[in-house]
Amino acid sequence: MTRHDVVVIGAGHNGLICAAYLAKAGLDTLLVEARDSVGGCASTVDAVGARVNICNCDHLMVRATPIVDELDLATHGLGYLDVDPALLALTWDGDAPWFLFSDPDRTLAWLAKTYPSQVPAYRAYLADSKAAARLVVSLSAGRAGLRSILGTVVAAGGRGARRLLSWSRRSALDVLASYFDEEPLLLPALVTGPTVWGLDPDAEGTGLAALGYAVRHQLTVGRPVGGSGALTDAVRSALEGAGGVVRCSSRVVGVERSDDGWIVKTTGATCEARAVVGACDPRTVRTDFLGEVDPTPEPDGFESKIDAVLTERPRYLALEGLDLGGVDPLVPTAVVSPTLSELMAACKERRQGRVVERPMLLVNLPSVLDETMRVGESGHVLSLEVLWTPYSLQGGWPGSNEPQRWLDQYATLVQTGFTDTIQAWRAMTPPDYEEQFGMRRGYAPSFPGTSVDAMLSRPRALARYRADQPGLYFTGAATYPGAGIWGASGRNAAAAIISDLS
Numbered sequence: 218m219t220r221h222d223v224v225v226i227g228a229g230h231n232g233l234i235c236a237a238y239l240a241k242a243g244l245d246t247l248l249v250e251a252r253d254s255v256g257g258c259a260s261t262v263d264a265v266g267a268r269v270n271i272c273n274c275d276h277l278m279v280r281a282t283p284i285v286d287e288l289d290l291a292t293h294g295l296g297y298l299d300v301d302p303a304l305l306a307l308t309w310d311g312d313a314p315w316f317l318f319s320d321p322d323r324t325l326a327w328l329a330k331t332y333p334s335q336v337p338a339y340r341a342y343l344a345d346s347k348a349a350a351r352l353v354v355s356l357s358a359g360r361a362g363l364r365s366i367l368g369t370v371v372a373a374g375g376r377g378a379r380r381l382l383s384w385s386r387r388s389a390l391d392v393l394a395s396y397f398d399e400e401p402l403l404l405p406a407l408v409t410g411p412t413v414w415g416l417d418p419d420a421e422g423t424g425l426a427a428l429g430y431a432v433r434h435q436l437t438v439g440r441p442v443g444g445s446g447a448l449t450d451a452v453r454s455a456l457e458g459a460g461g462v463v464r465c466s467s468r469v470v471g472v473e474r475s476d477d478g479w480i481v482k483t484t485g486a487t488c489e490a491r492a493v494v495g496a497c498d499p500r501t502v503r504t505d506f507l508g509e510v511d512p513t514p515e516p517d518g519f520e521s522k523i524d525a526v527l528t529e530r531p532r533y534l535a536l537e538g539l540d541l542g543g544v545d546p547l548v549p550t551a552v553v554s555p556t557l558s559e560l561m562a563a564c565k566e567r568r569q570g571r572v573v574e575r576p577m578l579l580v581n582l583p584s585v586l587d588e589t590m591r592v593g594e595s596g597h598v599l600s601l602e603v604l605w606t607p608y609s610l611q612g613g614w615p616g617s618n619e620p621q622r623w624l625d626q627y628a629t630l631v632q633t634g635f636t637d638t639i640q641a642w643r644a645m646t647p648p649d650y651e652e653q654f655g656m657r658r659g660y661a662p663s664f665p666g667t668s669v670d671a672m673l674s675r676p677r678a679l680a681r682y683r684a685d686q687p688g689l690y691f692t693g694a695a696t697y698p699g700a701g702i703w704g705a706s707g708r709n710a711a712a713a714i715i716s717d718l719s
């Protein structure tokens with residue numbers, strides 16, 4: 218049996234980042250991962266004859282943190298490509314498209330072409346949201362805990378803090394509808410906010426999703442050269458460079474208290490440590506490993522993703538005849554929204570195990586911006602995230618025609634003959650995430666609440682770095698500041714552990 222200072226369970230980006238900081242601080246750190254490679258949802262894998270990202274690969278919040286610099290990830294091979302514009306807003310009904318650029322003035326100039334009536338609304342939104350967005354960005358890089366959060370809020374001054382507080386209590390729909398009266402303007406923020414969180418757009422406590430556009434004017438979305446997994450590969454390299462050890466194909470099957478720490482049992486070996494960090498879903502640690510009864514209902518996964526190789530670039534019909542001014546429309550993630558009433562209906566359908574006729578899509582082609590992801594000379598990789606696709610689909614997933622239907626539906630947005638350009642494709646559904654990534658019921662965010670819950674580290678038993686037993690810690694999407702390629706949780710959890718162990 219090997220003995221370590223800390224054993225981290227799960228090599229998603231948070232587990233890796235946590236382990237890298239621990240190793241840098243001189244702690245003997247072992248990271249164990251069930252899969253044969255690191256990265257979890259942030260990884261890039263071989264599939265359909267290409268390199269494909271597991272997540273949608275829009276890295277935003279990690280860029281607000283000092284992690285890339287502190288872990289010196291550039292020297293470990295990480296380079297980011299800026300994604301600007303960050304979003305292309307499309308609707309199933311073929312409404313006029315609009316782009317969200319990092320520069321608010323470029324965004325306004327585009328809106329002046331397609332939604333002139335919404336230009337004053339967007340200006341008012343920008344004026345109201347700017348200070349709050351700046352505050353969210355500084356909060357996201359900082360520590361968890363009421364004292365630290367309050368300290369940042371007070372330092373930021375009154376305006377942003379007041380807005381943050383008042384919007385956080387409301388629903389995203391309520392906040393956005395108070396500015397925009399054209400649905401194509403408010404829908405993308407609803408889809409990239411509450412929809413991605415698995416919440417209804419009119420659910421109270423989702424109001425901070427309205428900051429979605431403003432935050433993208435503060436931070437530029439980035440994609441690592443070579444795919445999302447280039448981030449996690451670089452963190453692994455930094456971790457190993459600092460003396461940490463990564464053990465893949467090593468699923469943890471149990472943890473138990475020992476006299477002076479914890480015993481961690483994996484499929485390959487047993488080890489002992491002063492501290493153990495659950496960097497997988499904390500429910501797995503609580504219920505499967507420690508045998509506790511979870512009083513909160515287990516949420517169901519709700520997203521799926523199609524990865525495809527295309528022999529040529531798709532062309533959006535909604536953009537035909539528009540002067541794009543040199544913008545490549547396939548660089549940003551396209552948010553495809555149904556009408557607001559369809560989105561509301563989708564919430565009910567999902568609860569009954571059905572996918573709506575016209576689902577919400579987040580679509581990008583990472584190979585357009587990043588030539589290293591091309592397939593051969595001209596082949597492109599299509600990443601099509603589909604929401605909401607219930608874990609417990611009526612009729613079951615095996616043999617379901619749903620994934621084919623999403624592709625056929627997407628084909629209606631682009632040039633005739635698109636389907637013939639698909640060389641190979643696959644679908645990842647909630648049961649696939651459960652089986653391949655240890656996500657319980659395929660629930661990707663591992664987080665059962667709103668951004669406010671994340672900020673307040675609720676529920677306590679799952680969302681705190683320091684658990685209720687000495688030497689037991691959590692990090693990952695279930696803890697502050699929540700889901701997404703962010704890494705602040707891994708960094709914060711490491712700081713708590715370093716402080717406790719030294």
Ligand SMILES: Cc1cc2nc3c(=O)[nH]c(=O)nc-3n(C[C@H](O)[C@H](O)[C@H](O)COP(=O)(O)OP(=O)(O)OC[C@H]3O[C@@H](n4cnc5c(N)ncnc54)[C@H](O)[C@@H]3O)c2cc1C
Pocket residue numbers: 226227228229230231232249250251252255256257258259271272273274275276277278467468469470496497498501520521522602653654655656661662692693694695699700701702703
């Ligand atoms: C389809 C999809 C698209 C997304 N798109 C984006 C996006 O564009 N931008 C963004 O910011 N976020 C996106 N996300 C969310 C983001 O990917 C996740 O929130 C984030 O990667 C979670 O990281 P993590 O480190 O907390 O956990 P994970 O990445 O889930 O890592 C947990 C790790 O623990 C391992 N593990 C589990 N159980 C065990 C065990 N018993 N023993 C050992 N190891 C175990 C797993 O194999 C996994 O490697 C997306 C997610 C999905 C599913």
